[in-house]
Amino acid sequence: MSSQKTQLKCIFSPKSKGEIKMVRIKVPATSANLGVGFDCLGLALEQYAYFDFEEAEELLISGCDPVFQTEDNLIYQAFTYTLEKLGQKSRAIHLNIDSSIPPARGLGSSATCVVGGVLGAFALTKTPVDHYQVLQIATEIEGHPDNVAPALYGGLIASFMGENKIYTQKYDIHDSYRFVVFSPDFETSTKEARERLPEKIAFSHAVANQSKLVFALASLASGDGELLQAVQTDQLHEPYRKVMIHEFDDVAAFAREAGACSVLISGSGPSILAIFQEEVPIEKLRTQVSSLQHEWKCYTVNVDLGGAGIC
Template identity: 45%
Template structure:
């Protein structure tokens, strides 16, 4: 039996829309073993009562995607998912399942595919690399999709900071969050974001975290999504005042991610209280950037 732990992720980091992502150190766990026939899927934890346990399950679909590109075809599979990452909250839950499924299938098939090939598979399934890349590789990952669909990436070491995630008690699908984005943006906004992305990369590489507040500014996606996340602007504003170095919408949202050195509790409580003032229940999770991506274990069957 093989088991993988796949980290949560936060995409965009403010201005890096569809380009930047960072792994966080809490995880979804997926296990797989071969069986004589048929498919058996069991799910524990978050979303257990709403996710499919048949061939529509995303982990199985990712495995099947890889198997279809090999000569290997298992007679049957038993898949166990232990979900610790909330669904549809902008924390990469679907990316963890895609990456975990691909990596497990690659193990069963004798590892015919490289890490780069797995990343390209995951991107084709997910549609964009900003979550699947850090889930697979860990750290902060810059991902570029070439014109022919291949992914070029550079992985950076994680910042020595704490992260606090404010998690509202409602879901927001990536599809819905993308539908509100404009087909075109004005030239000045493109320059604004390009400058922030460049400065953010320099800040992370030089560990000059005083720059982060400016680096996390964005004009390409957050303002268009604010009506989908009640109180978002206020949460960002007051979380900064509570001691966060930088604050942004996490991925497509609705969660909000903050980076801080030593104000974790104050930042988290401020997020929850500010959401509450806008009629939204929320909780917060204190975590850290994850150095490692997917972690693989081979276990002996009992």
């Protein structure tokens, strides 16, 4: 299995002396958990949110649902939280959001907002920063690193919160794998999905999950789709969350019949991530999901390898 330490390279180092009036930040969507990697694994996807930060006389937020156009906006909150950390005064900005990542669908929309806001603050104040600093602040805001780490580094990332440090590790994904997202017209909040989890789980379930996780990482790296299929079933979160996802069983059955090695809840749901090898009968899948009561978007998506950045 191939893994590398994530690098602490500088992502922003101001070159010019003049003021920066406007910056654009790009952040990928992420699919957390990948089944047996609950609260630990996340995969960055080539589906993006763009955030433009511009100095302004007063706060103006555009490009998102009016409900998010207030001071409570998560991107603005992450921006001001970071300014405070940097010892800088809060400032008015024009924030424009151009995101193809729907909120509360299990595709890491909140992590894009947090990473975008943190990076926006460093960039607009011309403060040099490396990945680890962004990871630390973004994790403080988001509460866990499993979405923010892949959003920041790109690729398949495992993360773990130690006592005084956040550990991240990048794992390879074999190029024979193809990823399909099924994203419905209804939302699930992460908070609600976490409230569904039991306080205690059976010892045998914990053992099964940790054993499968080791093999899941190996099969993702080696391209052994049969092994990936054998270790896909999670016993820590999916059984409790599937019931919140209308038509989960129908979508999963379509994906499995079409040859998916693995069908997983993306993040805390309700989107579903299916992993195929080689050909994906995408038109057939679209026709099948169009027969369901809810509207399901169904698309193939590549793994993002670059992570977040300043455009």
